Amino acid sequence: MSSRFEVTILGSSSATPTSRRFPTAQLLNVSERFFLIDCGEGAQIQLRRYKVRFQRINHIFISHLHGDHYLGLMGLISSMQLLGRKKELVIYSPKGLQEIIEVQLSISATELNYPVKWVELNPEVPEMIYEDSQITVTTVILHHRIPCCGFLFREKKKLLSLDKVRITEDKVPVQAYFTLKSGDNFTDENGRVFLSKDYTLPQSRSRSYAFCSDTRFDLRVAEQIEGVDLLYHEATFLHELLDRAEKTAHSTAKEAGIIARTAKVQKLAIGHFSVRYNDMEPLLAEAKSEFANTEIADEGKLFQI
Amino acid sequence: MSSRFEVTILGSSSATPTSRRFPTAQLLNVSERFFLIDCGEGAQIQLRRYKVRFQRINHIFISHLHGDHYLGLMGLISSMQLLGRKKELVIYSPKGLQEIIEVQLSISATELNYPVKWVELNPEVPEMIYEDSQITVTTVILHHRIPCCGFLFREKKKLLSLDKVRITEDKVPVQAYFTLKSGDNFTDENGRVFLSKDYTLPQSRSRSYAFCSDTRFDLRVAEQIEGVDLLYHEATFLHELLDRAEKTAHSTAKEAGIIARTAKVQKLAIGHFSVRYNDMEPLLAEAKSEFANTEIADEGKLFQI
Numbered sequence: 001m002s003s004r005f006e007v008t009i010l011g012s013s014s015a016t017p018t019s020r021r022f023p024t025a026q027l028l029n030v031s032e033r034f035f036l037i038d039c040g041e042g043a044q045i046q047l048r049r050y051k052v053r054f055q056r057i058n059h060i061f062i063s064h065l066h067g068d069h070y071l072g073l074m075g076l077i078s079s080m081q082l083l084g085r086k087k088e089l090v091i092y093s094p095k096g097l098q099e100i101i102e103v104q105l106s107i108s109a110t111e112l113n114y115p116v117k118w119v120e121l122n123p124e125v126p127e128m129i130y131e132d133s134q135i136t137v138t139t140v141i142l143h144h145r146i147p148c149c150g151f152l153f154r155e156k157k158k159l160l161s162l163d164k165v166r167i168t169e170d171k172v173p174v175q176a177y178f179t180l181k182s183g184d185n186f187t188d189e190n191g192r193v194f195l196s197k198d199y200t201l202p203q204s205r206s207r208s209y210a211f212c213s214d215t216r217f218d219l220r221v222a223e224q225i226e227g228v229d230l231l232y233h234e235a236t237f238l239h240e241l242l243d244r245a246e247k248t249a250h251s252t253a254k255e256a257g258i259i260a261r262t263a264k265v266q267k268l269a270i271g272h273f274s275v276r277y278n279d280m281e282p283l284l285a286e287a288k289s290e291f292a293n294t295e296i297a298d299e300g301k302l303f304q305i
Numbered sequence: 306m307s308s309r310f311e312v313t314i315l316g317s318s319s320a321t322p323t324s325r326r327f328p329t330a331q332l333l334n335v336s337e338r339f340f341l342i343d344c345g346e347g348a349q350i351q352l353r354r355y356k357v358r359f360q361r362i363n364h365i366f367i368s369h370l371h372g373d374h375y376l377g378l379m380g381l382i383s384s385m386q387l388l389g390r391k392k393e394l395v396i397y398s399p400k401g402l403q404e405i406i407e408v409q410l411s412i413s414a415t416e417l418n419y420p421v422k423w424v425e426l427n428p429e430v431p432e433m434i435y436e437d438s439q440i441t442v443t444t445v446i447l448h449h450r451i452p453c454c455g456f457l458f459r460e461k462k463k464l465l466s467l468d469k470v471r472i473t474e475d476k477v478p479v480q481a482y483f484t485l486k487s488g489d490n491f492t493d494e495n496g497r498v499f500l501s502k503d504y505t506l507p508q509s510r511s512r513s514y515a516f517c518s519d520t521r522f523d524l525r526v527a528e529q530i531e532g533v534d535l536l537y538h539e540a541t542f543l544h545e546l547l548d549r550a551e552k553t554a555h556s557t558a559k560e561a562g563i564i565a566r567t568a569k570v571q572k573l574a575i576g577h578f579s580v581r582y583n584d585m586e587p588l589l590a591e592a593k594s595e596f597a598n599t600e601i602a603d604e605g606k607l608f609q610i
Contacts, residue, residue: 016384019353041380042347048324065413067383071376075346078372079321096412103408107401108370109451146414 003031005155005207007230007303010046011038012271012296014214014236014250015068021299022046023068024213024272026232027057028153030135036060036076037151037211043072044079050300054080055087059130061137062093063213064148070097074104077116085114092119092129094147123147126224131156140224142215145249150212152225157183160200167199207305210265213272216246217255222263229305231260232297235270235283253283257290271297308336310460310512311609312535314602315351316343317576319519319541319555320373326604327351328373329518329577331537332362333458335440341365341381342456342516348377349384355605359385360392364435366442367398368518369428369453375402379409382417390419397424397434399452428452431529445529447520450554455517457530462488465505472504512610515570518577521551522560527568534610536565537602540575540588558588562595576602 006029011022023040027047034057036043047054054076062070070093080089091097098118105112119129121139130137133156140150159181167177176186176194186194210225212233225231236250245252251259253270260268270287273280280296287294295301311334316327328345332352339362341348352359359381367375375398385394396402403423410417424434426444435442438461445455464486472482481491481499491499515530517538530536541555550557556564558575565573575592578585585601592599600606 015387016380017347017350017353019350041377042322042350045322045324045327045347048322065409067380067409067413071380072346075321075372075376082320100409100412104370104372104405107405108372 004029005031005209005305007209007232007269007305008050008052009269009271009297009299009301009303010043010050011040012273012298013040013068014234014272014274016275017042018275021273023071024063025072026211026297027052028209030153030155032056033132033134034058035137035153038063038069038213039072039076040068041071044076046299047076054083055085058087058089060089060091061151061211062091062097063142063150063211064094064144064146065096065100066146066214069213070100073097074101077101077112078110080114081110081112088115088117090117090119090130092121094121094123094149121147121149123149140210140212140221142212142221143218143249144214144216148214150210150215150221150225152208152210152228154208154228155206157206158203160196160203163199163201170194170199172199209305212259214250216249217251217259219259219262222259225265226263227265228263229266230269230303231263231265231267232269232271233259234272235287236272236274238277238282238286241274253286254290257287257294260287260291260294265291266293267303268294269297269301269303270294309334309609310336310514311607312514312537312574313355313357314574314576314604314606314608315348315355316345317578317602317604318345318373319539319577319579321580322347323580326578328376329368330377331516331602332357333514335458335460337361338437338439339363340442340458343368343374343518344377344381345373346376346380349381351604352381359388360390363392363394365394365396366456366516367396367402368447368455368516369399369449369451370401370405371451371519374518375405378402379406382406382421383415385419386415386417393420393422395422395424395435397426399426399428399454426452426454428454445515445517445526447517447526448523448554449519449521453519455515455520455526455530457513457515457533459513459533460511462511463508465501465508468504468506475499475504477504514610517564519555521554522556522564524564524567527564530570531568532570533568534571535574535608536568536570536572537574537576538564539577540592541577541579543582543587544591546579558591559595562592562599565592565596565599570596571598572608573599574602574606574608575599 010025013021025043235253315330318326330348540558544559
């Protein structure tokens with residue numbers, strides 16, 4: 001499968017930027033359609049650094065309304081305006097973000113030249129919030145101090161390819177083709193059944209990416225993201241600070257690993273590190289002790305799925 | 306005079322950050338008291354870069370409520386909280402900023418552990434808005450698309466030093482000392498007059514810094530900042546884009562030079578450059594054609610006054 005399905009990490013810090021790290025923001029590229037996931041302060045600086053053209057982003061997903069996940073949005077909206085945007089921008093977030101942005105537009109006397117559509121997320125029930133010809137996006141219910149959603153990006157199943165040799169051998173009628181390609185079986189007027197699996201080629205599976213920021217450790221998260229190719233899960237603390245993690249409704253690196261293992265994902269990326277850590281290796285080692293195929297979600301890192 | 310009176314430039318860009326430049330923010334250090342002037346997105350990143358301890362900033366002056374001058378404030382306020390601040394923070398700005406910040410604190414369910422005092426500036430009349438033992442801060446009325454104030458920081462006059470030789474020679478009475486040090490003349494009970502200038506040493510003048518962002522060219526600005534040691538004046542465009550400057554209520558580099566010359570300042574620093582410019586030399590040359598002692602207010606530059 002050659003089309004792109006990849007995530008660029010724009011920020012890996014929690015709470016506050018440091019001199020080397022930005023707060024949470026990620027860019028998902030699905031065949032050159034760009035989706036911004038969270039938008040911490042300085043996200044637009046990072047987008048410029050990685051040479052992403054702002055105007056190609058049409059959908060922004062904000063997990064929750066702590067500053068380190070949305071404070072870059074107002075600046076990005078302004079920059080899109082200054083760069084002459086006309087195209088609609090759709091912003092998904094829990095309740096409150098529209099008010100935050102509109103107060104600022106009003107006080108700065110800014111009238112946007114492009115429409116912004118606000119989609120208010122329900123933080124209680126997983127919902128499919130986006131769909132196009134290639135992917136769906138479903139919310140993942142997280143458990144944080146304020147309403148917070150993760151996002152599950154999943155490729156849609158494509159039509160199957162026909163096995164032309166067998167189609168010809170068995171004289172499968174043309175009117176059966178679409179049904180078989182769709183994965184359904186076809187019965188002709190004489191009652192003869194053609195099974196889709198007999199006349200189509202095996203397809204590689206749909207790729208998927210789950211983004212889980214910020215959440216306390218909760219196995220119900222694992223259920224919602226089972227089997228994804230890549231899971232991003234926050235790992236704010238080392239497990240020795242479990243008390244602190246529980247108090248602040250965050251996860252430890254060990255807990256992120258347990259979620260990945262339980263959910264049987266292919267790969268885990270951890271981030272949202274507390275500013276107390278300068279060296280991320282102990283966090284990585286701790287997550288790996290639970291789930292070997294773990295990587296650090298460092299600024300600039302590209303995860304190809 | 307050895308005490309510090311110096312400005313560090315944290316951002317020189319207008320409108321939007323670029324990969325190399327941040328929006329407007331400056332730090333004034335008066336004998337290790339720190340004053341933040343404007344706070345564009347990423348200001349806290351720049352403060353960290355230049356190793357300024359956030360908690361030493363007790364007063365923040367915001368000129369106006371376009372995003373490139375205040376979008377870094379919410380993040381800085383949050384970071385001060387996370388770093389354990391208890392001390393009062395005083396924020397000066399035109400009407401609206403308190404609402405912008407309080408909406409966000411409320412939606413993110415954040416209760417600050419330190420008091421914030423909001424001072425609403427009157428953008429119509431210059432006012433002294435701050436005074437301590439060393440300096441006063443007075444607003445400068447600017448002319449932009451929305452209410453906008455500049456700030457004039459001026460050292461207070463200190464008491465003069467007595468000329469001990471002449472004091473002894475002329476047997477000046479002790480009760481005259483304070484009057485003479487204050488710059489006033491003293492008359493003793495016999496009607497003998499002691500002139501302050503005869504018994505005190507010459508004092509270097511009070512230092513001053515004027516910050517003027519953003520404004521259309523207006524000679525009334527020059528009147529308010531006459532003779533300052535350092536003038537920061539925006540220079541968003543080259544004069545060939547005068548039309549654009551007038552439409553957006555900004556100044557050209559040439560106009561900044563004219564203001565500096567008219568106000569007879571000692572030195573001019575220009576900034577707030579349009580993102581269209583990669584090379585600032587033509588802007589500098591243009592300002593210098595009107596006022597020779599001009600410098601670029603580049604990120605990281607320190608102006609000692």
